[in-house]
Amino acid sequence: MKLLQAKDEDLIRLSRERMLSLSLEEMRRIKEHYTKLGREPTDLELETLAQTWSEHCVHKTFRGIIDYNGEVVDSLFASTVARVTRELNKAWCFSVFKDNAGIVDFDGDLGVAFKVETHNHPSALEPFGGAATGVGGVIRDILGVWGDPIANTDVLCFGPLDYPYEKLPRGTKHPRFIYSYVVAGIGSYGNNMGIPTVNGAILFDEGYVGNPVVYCGTVGLVRKSRYKTRALPGHVALLVGGRTGRDGIHGVTFASAELHEESEETSGSAVQIGDPIMEEKIKRGILKVRDEGLASAITDLGGGGLSSAIGETAEKSDCGCVVHLERVPLKHPRMEPWEIWTSESQERMLICVPQENLERVVDIFRDEEVEATPVGEFIPEKKLYVYYGEELVGELSLDFMFRVPRIRRKATWRDPNLREPRLKEPEDCTPILLSLLGMPNIASKESIIRTYDHEVKAITVLKPLQGAFCDGPGDAAVLKPLYDSWRGIVISNGINPEYGKIDPYHMAASAIDEAVRNNLAVGGRRIALLDNFVWGNPEKPDRLGGLVRAAKACYNVAKAYETPFISGKDSLYNESTLGQVTSTILISALGIIPDVRMSVSMDLKKPGNHVYILGRTYNELGGSHYYKLYGHLGRNVPRVRVSEAKNTFDALTRAIDKGLVKACHDLAEGGLGVAAAEMAFAGDVGLRISLDDAPKEEMRGDAALFSESNSRFLVEVEKGMAEDFEKVMEGCILARVGATTKEKKLVITEGSKVMVRAELSDLREAWQRTLR
């Protein structure tokens, strides 16, 4: 590498030609460092720095300095997401942000680890492999905290399935193709590994045509006493799993750049094929090594491959490492040392092992037919010495490597000045409700859910499909991970990209509210959150402005709800020839339920019971599906009113614990109308509702029926228990609005006017038809 004499334009060219995705400033910093050392960097060193300093690995934007409409934000991460956790300071948070996954307490001895990641770019290019390796990668994150992966959750965003072929730019795959293969890839990896996929969501929007979004999440069980994360000098760096190949070189730097027409050709090496059976074998070995207490640290090989895994482990353990790349088992015979060092081949883990345990650990993996190869040894000096045979191909100071240059960025946000549309007041809302139920975002995802195994392990006690015919849409999954305990884990999510088009602040606030209320609806509490931002190019101030707003909402709402963030991820640069991705935040929620037998499903249970609405309905149709149905966006986006909501949330949990709640469903896309229909047809029980007494702002009946105001639930209460229920809920905003009926119909009235009257079978059919 000729860097010392390079001018700025040479530095820029070098970064581009070698696909380093490093900025001029960063290249200058490297030049300066090597000028001081008085030598040129080796190609391996330069590649290592590019990986380590990539957006993907260090989240430069979130940790940088942002000038936002005149306000200086010094680390968005520290001042929003991480601040919630710091200030709440919950004793049950066992490990947050610093490791591959966040970990909270489960029952004293065990912890629950949770991680959600995106795999967008690879899924756009090779949807099956991209999605499958997304699942494989996040499972390794759980293995990387010594966790036993027990459940997956996947949230997918695609372009409309009926998107016209002629509008597709060259090099962009059709949403239907991406949809089919992403779904198949996710199912294939999870099913093959025997990890149930218990929860998820699928959304469609034009903004995902060029940039599909694939969120993969995994939950695992951690033995706290076996949580070992510090390698000591003298310990062996053991590379475990599949062989190293040329596949997946530059994955990280690729993820930190925009997609373009030729991405398919130039980044072919970044696309991966997964081998779930290999990962299953690795899992067995790792859990055995864990239970026998044979190792001192572990991490997965993800972005940046060995360079990141060894570098970060050494950095965290406050030591260095001598590495011998010629020992790494290869798929391709002739690989350059820097390629071996940065390859992102799948299904590999790094385990740090004291010399005296090495033989036993290698034996354990041999029994599983998994290669385990000592590739290095940790040393006291905080440096990496990378050898290929006798040759020293890289010598890196960890202090320099991990003193990542901070970036400064500008962010602006302007109110898009949208207007509320004026819709004609409908005489009869029944046809509108039927259309809403059939909208792809709302419609049943049963045809996909059933291709995912959600039963394997026999721990899923509240499943994604619920009700009399096992086909109603559950709010959250409940897991019972131990045979000898009723204690459960509750997993839910919240995502509202439509609201972000009006204001990303309210999108994020609503996503938190949705994730939390989904969790509460089934009986979850003590909730921890994960944030996952998918955004466009942060170097463009308007993109970044929205991101700042969303992050600010994360602080405000999560703080008020006392729901700490324990892990998170951001995927930026989601841009294609079709422009930026629809800015999207996914909030994943992890709750606990002391006794799974108290969990509540969403289907109505029997005729003659009372039905209550919890929470107030506001005139908030901005970003609603009702508007979307008519091609409008609107302005009045749903807000979160934290104190009102918190009150309701706490009372609902008390009511569930007293066994007073027979069914509970959160109000989300399509508002009260859709929620009522779903509860009724899922339970095959009729429902009569009157809007007259529902707590609400002054507004038209159709608005009250389809407004998507946050923090609301519809609850079925056993006849004769009304008094008890109302007593528990005292001080909350709620009203008894109806009753369950024998007649299998949904009837919604306002005053003397019948707004909806429909057979349950027609509602169910409308909901199931679209994606059958």
Next chain:
Amino acid sequence: MLWEVRIAYKPGVQDAEGESTLRGLHALGFDKVEEVKTAKVFVIKGDYTREEVEEMCRRLLANPVSQDYTIAEVSVE
């Protein structure tokens, strides 16, 4: 030696993957597609005779209840 073994469903055995591929192609406007059959190909390198490769088919690669096999010798590059 390089052998190419092709495993296909016997005529009359339902080829669900072939059928849904057919539907998919029709959906994309390839109306003239009449039938799609799927098959699996194994390329086997090793010093074996045709008879021995046939034995591999019988013992592992094909299930005689539902599958047929064909064997071809391909040139070694």
Next chain:
Amino acid sequence: MALEFCIFRAPGTNCDAETKHALEYFGCRARVVHINKLISGEVKLSSFDGIVIPGGFSYGDHIRSGAILGKMVGERLKDQLKEFSENGKPILGICNGFQVLVEAGLLPAFRGFSDVPEAALGKNLSNRFEDRWIYLRNDNKGKCVFTRGLEILRMPVNHGEGKLILPQGEEEKLYRQLLENDQVVFRYAKADGTLALGEYPANPNGSFRDIAGICDPRGTILGMMPHPEKAFHRITYPDWTRTGLEGVGDGYWIFKNMVDYAMTLI
């Protein structure tokens, strides 16, 4: 003395833990043993009182579902298994385990263990993996030791290749033979016990004559696509919030029968 069961595993087996739980629930010992340890002779089958080949994707289900493990079992463990079976000891194959038993020639085994498969478990008619709770009707007249006293059972199927296929042109003849030998055990049915008659989704995969499980002519080897170990406790039922938690799950009885029967052999 407690009974001891052997649960096979190979790379990709993934239902061994819940299967072990089901057997241990009856106070038995259950040992999960890697197939390599059986082939090497390190662990001998003769010391066990029963075998379960659990669900999963053994060897990735490459070539065909269950084929690779099936051939290992059928060729390398043949003598041990023959002896095991001749002693009347029970062998249960669930889902992938059923596929393994068919590929190994242990089922249907019209005239004893066969060197080539006599049946196949083909791709589901829907051409996709499917997770769904279904009803089974026990159509066995009494030969199968796993299903005595059972009528209608409910449990999940989770598979992509579960459609029973018999050799073409011989289906009816072999079907009659299955009936004569009392080898038909489970058929897919509706909640009221009437047969699915091929109708989806009651018959989730298009299986021949709704067959979901068969046994060998002796009645001690059972292969079934649905998962009894996932319907062991009521809490894993998909609608327990409606129907309550009283009693055990239907899958319980299959393991109980297996254990009770194995007990009679000692």
